[in-house]
Amino acid sequence: MGITRLGKLLVALGLSxxxxxxxxxxxxxxxxxxxxxxxxxTVEFSDFWPPTSLWLRVNSPVGLDMTITDPxxxxxxxxxxxxxxxxxxxxxxxxxxxxxxxxxxTETRLSVLLVDYTLYNLESDIVQTSIILIVVGAxxxxxxxxxxxxxxxxx
Amino acid sequence: MKxxxxxxxxxxxxxxxxxxxxxxxxxxxxxxxxxxNRYPSSxxxxxxxxxxxxQILVISVLIxxxxxxxxxxxxxxVLLSYPVKRWEILxxxxxxxxxxxFGALVFAFxxxxxxxxxxxxxxxxxxxxxxxxxxxxxxVSTAIFISLAIKNEAMSxxxxxxxxxxxxxxxxxxxxxxxxxxxxxxxxxxxxxxWKSLHPSFPREVAFGQFSIALAYPLVTSILLIVASFIYFKxxxxxx
Numbered sequence: 001m002g003i004t005r006l007g008k009l010l011v012a013l014g015l016s017x018x019x020x021x022x023x024x025x026x027x028x029x030x031x032x033x034x035x036x037x038x039x040x041x042t043v044e045f046s047d048f049w050p051p052t053s054l055w056l057r058v059n060s061p062v063g064l065d066m067t068i069t070d071p072x073x074x075x076x077x078x079x080x081x082x083x084x085x086x087x088x089x090x091x092x093x094x095x096x097x098x099x100x101x102x103x104x105x106t107e108t109r110l111s112v113l114l115v116d117y118t119l120y121n122l123e124s125d126i127v128q129t130s131i132i133l134i135v136v137g138a139x140x141x142x143x144x145x146x147x148x149x150x151x152x153x154x155x
Numbered sequence: 156m157k158x159x160x161x162x163x164x165x166x167x168x169x170x171x172x173x174x175x176x177x178x179x180x181x182x183x184x185x186x187x188x189x190x191x192n193r194y195p196s197s198x199x200x201x202x203x204x205x206x207x208x209x210q211i212l213v214i215s216v217l218i219x220x221x222x223x224x225x226x227x228x229x230x231x232x233v234l235l236s237y238p239v240k241r242w243e244i245l246x247x248x249x250x251x252x253x254x255x256x257f258g259a260l261v262f263a264f265x266x267x268x269x270x271x272x273x274x275x276x277x278x279x280x281x282x283x284x285x286x287x288x289x290x291x292x293x294x295v296s297t298a299i300f301i302s303l304a305i306k307n308e309a310m311s312x313x314x315x316x317x318x319x320x321x322x323x324x325x326x327x328x329x330x331x332x333x334x335x336x337x338x339x340x341x342x343x344x345x346x347x348x349x350w351k352s353l354h355p356s357f358p359r360e361v362a363f364g365q366f367s368i369a370l371a372y373p374l375v376t377s378i379l380l381i382v383a384s385f386i387y388f389k390x391x392x393x394x395x
Contacts, residue, residue, distance in 0.1 A: 009180065012180035013187075020188060
């Protein structure tokens, strides 16, 4: 197998990943979680998210405390008094399971609380992989050609 | 030379046909695109996406290149001048075609492991791969039979694309039970029935009759077409 053939294969693989990233990034994924929270109650749920942008909207009649932790348990969002006017956009940096904690600090029971999630934009790890594959592939293709071009002829 | 080593040699020669630029890249791209084209998804969603259509297109274009194209480029005459039997050539070409297309899909499905955090040992991927293997065998055997019958690369590809895609669109939109003959609907039913029998808590109900149709059609057609191709190529087909 020629080394140039391997380079071409890597470039093609990188371009395929780039196109897939664009197609997946173009399809926004939205879902809504509904829940009932008693006075002083806390709920936690987990979601697997890719490294993309997250648009979060809360539909609650009263203020709530909300935190989101990433797969390494670092808090990436902490909101107090989140109500219907709360509208956050976060850039997720890792692919993995994120934990969302919602706490009702009030003395009243919330019958229906809705949280809307919209995942949009390119998945950064697929984009990085495609760039690495294209650069490595292009370097593999170009190196033998450059070596031949700059090789000095013997006197 | 023994039969096993002769077959390995023939498979390697045939694999080089697919390895040439840009055939291999096209196969890989089609597999990646058909499996990973949307987020979020589980491997089972492959059957309800454009995946099977992309596979029909790429197999319809590349198989005639290997089979019908070998007659026009006179590669078949060269191969037959060696001490190998006709059935060995056809068997090696069939096995290689299946391995290349199915191998590319396996690679694409294994990317679910890092992308969707599905375990490598999860039966979800392997259930889908079983159905995909059956569909690949169906498409490969149909494309081989048509390529051998028409013997012209461009005409075979044109005929295959029109027939297989036309059948797929017609069957998908038709009434029960005909819709389960389509690769998309049939694949979905096959996967769902198998998944339900492994995990009874799966909320979807699939009738055994639907499963039988979805399984029998590609399986019986593949066997019949492969046998017909072997009979035609070994005893009937005339080469210049």
